Amino acid sequence: MSDQKTRRPRQADIATLAGVSVSTVSRVLANEPGISETVRRQILKVAAEHGYPVKPATEAVAGGLALIASDGVTGGLSVFYEAIVEGLRAGAAEAGMPFEVRMVREDRITPDAVRDYMQAAAAEGLFLVGIDPNEMLRNWLQDTMVPTVLVNGTDPVMRFDGVSPANFFGAYQATGRLTKAGHRRILHLSGSHRQTIRERIRGFEAAIAAVPGAEGRFVSMTLQGSASREAHERTAAILAENAGFTAAFCMNDFIAVGVLEAVIEAGLRVPEDFAIVGFDDLPCALMTNPQLSTMRVDRAALGREAVLLMLSRFSNRTAPARHICQAVVPVAGGTVVNVETRE
Structure with a gap:
């Protein structure tokens, strides 16, 4: 007994x-x-x-709400943001963080709307996915000290935590792939109100300035309809000018597909006569002939990193803002002659 x-x-x-x-x-x-x-x-x-050892309960993690611009996720960029949201969900699950996602119209994101969304989701932290907060929202977020992480976003004055691809350095490297292949007159097709895209433009300009004799031409796009169709039309018109451009760095792979179609229709060989580098490494990059040379963004990793930033912000809500800049990786493809890009 x-x-x-x-x-x-x-x-x-x-x-x-x-x-x-x-x-x-x-x-x-x-x-x-x-x-x-x-x-x-x-x-x-x-x-x-009965004396059974019980582990102390872990401290509950505050909930997070991700707001994502419906204009982006219901259009051509849905595949880009789908992977980011998958990373957010996975990171939140691993951390035990209650997590919800809502699609919103970017022009309707007011402080009152955000407050209502967060109350309905019982969320303390806010992820803004592909959304640059306007001045009214920025001021409200700062005044209320709502833990906020910009996902695929950058705050140029570092008021909020954020995570993004290395847009400047990635664009610099992408353009460098073209200059190292011998191209000196290079187009850059791009267009957006977002800070992340402006950083890609700056990276393109810096790479051109770093090479004596190189000349870049920025081709501004409206992006109101099909990005590929608009890129096709703009590129065809430029090629008809016979201005001597032999390469293009494109803001994303959808644009690069349109450029490639226009170049082939003009009777030019790719990459011998005209070279192209895209960005993001979207599925369409695998479907072109030749296969598109691009820059890979680990989109799921962006989501996971954003969750880690939020957890850190929960633990110290007055710490200086941090931004995580994730490297992008060249994908060889066949639309630019492959040369060694490491310095």
Whole structure:
């Protein structure tokens, strides 16, 4: 009898005494979610009374809400943002962070609307995915100290945490692939109100300025309809000028596809007569002939990094803002002669 009294209770013993299954006991003792509070308390009470060691419950993680611009996710860039959201969901799940996503019209993101969205989601932290907050929203977020992370976004004066691809350095490297292949008159097709895209433009300009005799031409796009179609039309018109441009760095792969179509229609060989480098490494880059040379963005990693930034912000809400800049990786493809790009 004394041996029976001193034997350490097993989970099966706790299950029998509490009138539940062993799997339920196992989940409660592991602090897993999905068990009613009444059952949880009963199991913990029985375990404590019979000397079963119980790990202290982990501190609950505040919830996060991601707002994503519907104009982007319902248009051509849906595949880009889909992977980011997958990374956010995975990172939140690993951290035990309650997490919701809402699509919103960017021109309707007011402080009142954001407050309502966050209250409905019971969220303390805000992820702005592909959204640069306007002045009114910036001021409100700062005044209320709402933990905020810009995902695929950059705050040029570092008021908010953020994570983005290395847009400046990626564009610099992409353009460098063209200059190292011998091209000196290079187009850059781009257009957006976003800070991230302006950084790509700056990277293009810096790479051109770094090469004696190189000349760049910025081709501003409206991006009101099909980016590929608009790029095709703009490129065809420029080629008809016979201005001597032999290469193009494109803001994204959709634009690069349109450029490639126009170049081939003009009877030029790719990459011998005209070279092209895209950006983002979207699925369409695998479908062109020749296969598009581009720059790979690990979009899921952006989402995971954003969650880590939010967790850090939850733990210290007055710390200086941080920005994580993630390297982009060249994808060889066949639309530019492959040369060594490392310095």
